[in-house]
Every structure is written in structure tokens, then in C-alpha cells.
Amino acid sequence: MALPGHRRTSSHKRRRASHFAMKKATLAACPKCKQPRMQHIACANCGTYAGRQVLQLENPLAKKDSKKTTKKK
Numbered sequence: 001m002a003l004p005g006h007r008r009t010s011s012h013k014r015r016r017a018s019h020f021a022m023k024k025a026t027l028a029a030c031p032k033c034k035q036p037r038m039q040h041i042a043c044a045n046c047g048t049y050a051g052r053q054v055l056q057l058e059n060p061l062a063k064k065d066s067k068k069t070t071k072k073k
Contacts, residue, residue: 027036030043031051037043047055 030037032048033046035045042049047057
């Protein structure tokens, strides 16, 4: 069975792990609604990507109105 030949020092581990840090996400403004969104991902606010509608999102105002009109029995 293979065994490590030499001890891995703490400085060597830290140098190797220096690249593990998370990078800051790059945000771009949505061309339709101008809200910040991640690049190459559909806008969560309006549901568009590359100039076309790809997600069917409910209007938050319409959602509130539908709650008011439904009555409990």
C-alpha cells in the first residue's frame, strides 16, 4: 500500500488552500427591468434572458389581489 513519503507542513497546506476562497459574484443589470442579476442566468425579477421571455412569473400585485378575492368557507 502506498503511504505518504514526507509530512505535509502547515505552510504547504496553507499555500495550496489559498486558491479555495470564494470569488465575488459578478452582477449585471437586466436590460429590461434594470435589476441586478447574475450573468448568463435568467432574470428572477422579470423572467427574461437574451431578449426573450423564458420564465412565466406571476405579477406580485396580481398575487395580492387574488388573495383578497378568495374567501374562506
